[in-house]
Amino acid sequence: MASRAAPQIAARVASNSKVSNSTTISATIGIGANLGAAAVQVRQAIAALAGLPQTTMCACSSLYASAPVDATGDDYVNAVMRIDTGLSAQQLLHALQTLELAAGRERPYLNAPRTLDLDLLLYGDEQIDSATLTVPHPRMLQRAFVLLPLLEIDPLAQIPGHGMAQDYLANVTAQVIRKIDG
Numbered sequence: 485m486a487s488r489a490a491p492q493i494a495a496r497v498a499s500n501s502k503v504s505n506s507t508t509i510s511a512t513i514g515i516g517a518n519l520g521a522a523a524v525q526v527r528q529a530i531a532a533l534a535g536l537p538q539t540t541m542c543a544c545s546s547l548y549a550s551a552p553v554d555a556t557g558d559d560y561v562n563a564v565m566r567i568d569t570g571l572s573a574q575q576l577l578h579a580l581q582t583l584e585l586a587a588g589r590e591r592p593y594l595n596a597p598r599t600l601d602l603d604l605l606l607y608g609d610e611q612i613d614s615a616t617l618t619v620p621h622p623r624m625l626q627r628a629f630v631l632l633p634l635l636e637i638d639p640l641a642q643i644p645g646h647g648m649a650q651d652y653l654a655n656v657t658a659q660v661i662r663k664i665d666g
Contacts (some may be wrong), residue, residue: 512606522561538570545633557597564633628659
């Protein structure tokens, strides 16, 4: 039921996130879920993200299924999406958290199963280390469910401070992941 609210939540985030900045920056978002109708949740999140204010969807990967890493529960459904946005990194993080809450996201313990998980992986070529946000995402280079979808939409992806994403694939070969659409 909460997942049907995604377009309305995107509209509410849009009305609350107006910025006067007319320039845009490329941002990459990791999308995942492993509770309920996970694939439906991920697809609805993709639609909601595309509807954020001052935001244009540039690319979205196929959906992938993968076992939880450092967690328990059902397999995850994951995707990676690249957007151009006029939102600041903090505004975008707030929008992602608002969408997670609308989908019923709870955080009862570290790495708990999720109805929706939205991670700001990259924000242009910026390196951010604040109390609320770390970009590039600190574990993205350790996760097949991030690297494979990312490289699907950008085979030459550069990770600020780390180099080419493809150089990290060898580190995740033991993680089981499979494409489930597209």
